[in-house]
Amino acid sequence: MKLTRLVVHHYRHVTPGTELVFSPTLNLVLGENGTGRTTLLELISTVVGSDFSGLIHEAFALEYDLAFPGMKLHVYVRNEQTSANAPEEPPRRGAELLPLRTPAVEGLGLHPRIEVDLRLTSPSTHMVMRADNAGLDCKVDGEQVWSRAMSWSLLDRSVWTLLFMTAQYIDRDMKERLKDLLRRTFLLAPQRFDEALGMFERMGHIRYAMEARDGEVFPLGLMALPTWMPGWLREQVEREAPPDVLELRHDALERSFLARFVALAGFTAGTFRVEVQEKRSFENGGRVGFGGFGFHFTRPDGRGLSHAELGFGQKRLLSFLYYLDVNEDFAITDELANGLHPRWVEACMRELGTRQVFLTSQNPLPLEHTLFSSAEELRASLLLCREGAWANPTREAAGRLFDAYRLGARPLAVLLREQGLW
Template identity: 80%
Template structure:
C-alpha cells in the first residue's frame, strides 16, 4: 500500500488547502527548525494507520488517497464544529446497535466527526462506498445501498480499517472476499514515527503482547509492534511441553532478522534477544499468554558481554531502527534517520529501507548521498518543502512540493553529477 496524495483542509496551524503528492519510494521532508517537519511526519503516521483517536478532541478535515494492489482508496475524514450536510441519497438507517460501543468522552466538545471511504476495485471493476458519523454507518456497492445501522458511538476511537472490517461482515460475500487482503495487511497497521532520539529504543522495552486461544484459534491481543515473524516464534515456543518463563533467540537462529543484521553491522561476535513470559494460563481453549520485558545481550569480539542498556547512542539508534523496519514492511517514517549513525551505518540503513515507501527528515547531508531519482516528476513528488508564511498577524505552517520548473532544474543539475544533491538543494533554496 502507498500513500499517493494528502490534502489538508483544516489541521492545526497548517495553511488550509495544502495539497501534497508523494513518491512511492523516497520522500524527503525538508525545512528549517520550527517549520512543521515533525508535525508532517506525525500526520502521515496518523493517515497511514487511518487511526484518528489521538486527535479526536481537536478540529480537523483531511482528505487522502491510498493505492493498494488491485484497488484504490479515497478517504475523507473531518471533525469540525459545523455539522456536515446530510447525504440526501442515503436511505434511513436501521435501528438497533451493532455492538455496545463507548460514547464520546467529551460529547460537549461540539465537534461532529465523519468518515467517508470510497474503494474502487479493478479486474473486475467495482465500487464500495462507506460513510460513518456519530449516529451510525452505511454502505453502498456500485451505487446501491446494501447495509446500514444507527449507532451512538465514539466514531474516531476506531480506525478506518476497523469500520471497513465491520461493514465487511454484512455486505455481499464477493465484496467481503475482495477486502480480505486489504484488511489483513492494514487492520493492525500502526506505523509510528521513528523519532530523532531514543524514543523507539525505549518503546521496545515497554512492549506488551498477548495471545489468547478461542475455539482452537489463536488471536493476538492489541496492536502488534512486533516483527512479522515474532508471533509465530512465540507461539511455537509456548506450545512446547515445558515452556520456560524466559524465551531467548540467538542472532544466528533466524537469518535476515533485525538482530542478525545488527550484530553484523555493529561488529559484535554474537547477540541474544530475550522476552519474559508475564502471564501464562493453560494454552488451551480460553487460555492466554502474555509477554513483555524485551531485552538484549551482546558479546564483543574481545569476549566482553554487555546488555542493551550499555550500548552507545548510535548503537541504540541502529538497533531500534532495524527492529522498526522488521515490524513495518510497507512504510518507514523517520525523523533525522542519520542522527548518531556512522556514515557506513547510514548507507546500510538506507539500503535496508528497500521497497518501502519512506518519509525522512534530515539535517545531515549524508542522507542525500544515497537517493536517486529516475525523472524530474518523481523528484518533485519526493521533495516535501516545509516553511512558514505570514497571514496578517498570524504565522502559519506551509507544506508544498517544489514547482515543476524547480524540480526540472534540480533534476538536470543532479544528472550532471558535478555537485552532491544536498549542495544543489541549498543552492536552489530548497533546503
C-alpha cells in the same frame, strides 16, 4: 500499500487547500527548524494508520488516497463545527452518499464524519461508506446495502476498523478480502521513528498475547511486533513444557533485525530474550502473554553487554532495524542520521528497500544515497516545509534541480541549498 496524495482542508496552522503528492519510494521532508517537518511526519503517520483518535478534540478536515495491489482507497475525514449557514464544502469523491445526522462532540461543537471510497479489482467492486456519530451507511456498486443507527464516539475507531466491521455485515467474501488490509494498516500502522530513543524505549514495554479457543488461535496486540515474531512465539509455546524465558540467537534467522544489527555493530553474537509473563488455561482453550523484551551481545574481546549498556548510536541502530522488521510497507523517520556513523547511515538507507519512506534530516548524509531518474520523480520526492505551508516544488524548480543533479558534479544537498529548497 502506498500513500499517493494528501489534501489538508483544515489542520492547525497549515494553509487550507494544501495538496501534496508523494513518491512511491523515497520522500524527503525539507525545511528549517520550526517549519513543521515533524508535524507533517506525525500527520502522515496518522493518515497511514487512519487512526484519528489522537485528534478527537481537535478541529480538522483531511482527504487522502492510498493504493494497494488490487485496491484503491479514497478517504475524507473531518471533525469540524458546522452551522446552517456553513459554506458548501469543496467537491470530493464520495459526496453522493446519503446524508446522515452528525451530532456534535459533547461540549466542543465538533461534528466528526468519515467518508470512504474503496475500489477493488479481481473481481471489480466499488464500495462507499459514510460514518458519523449517529451510524454507518454503505453502498456496493451503487446499491444501498447496509445502514445502521448507532451512538458512539466515531474517531475512537480507525477507518480500517469501520470498513472491516461493515464488511462483516454485508458480504463474507468482502470480509476476507479486507483481512490483509486490516493487518497491514491498522494492526501494523507505523509510528514516527523519532530523532531520539523513543522507539528503543517502546520496545521494552511491548506486550503481546495469543489466545486459543475451540482449537483456533487468536493474536492479541500485533502492533509493533516484527512480522515473523508471532509465528516464532507460537512455535516456542507449542513445544512440550515451554520455558519461562524464550531466547533467539542472532544466527537463527538470517535476515532478522538482530542478525543485521550484530553484523553492522561488529559484535560476535547477540541474543533476543522474551519473557512468558502469563499462562492461563480455561475450559475450551488458554492464553499466553509475552513481554519484557531484552538483548545481550558479545563483543570481539569476549565481553558481554546488555541492551542498556549500548551507546546512543547503537540503541538507535538496533531500534531502527527492529522498526523496519515491524513495518514492511512504510518508514516514517525523523533525523535518521542522528548519532549514526556514516557507514551505518548508508546501511540503513539500503535496508529501506522498496518501502515508501518519509524522511526528514538536517544531516546531508542520507541525501548522498538517493537516486532519481526524472524531474517528475524528483519533484514528487521533495516535500518543502515553510511556516504554515507544505508543498512539492514547482515543476520549473524541479526541472532546474534535476538538470543540475544529473550532471553529477555536486551533491544533491548542495544543489538543494543553492536553489533555496533546503
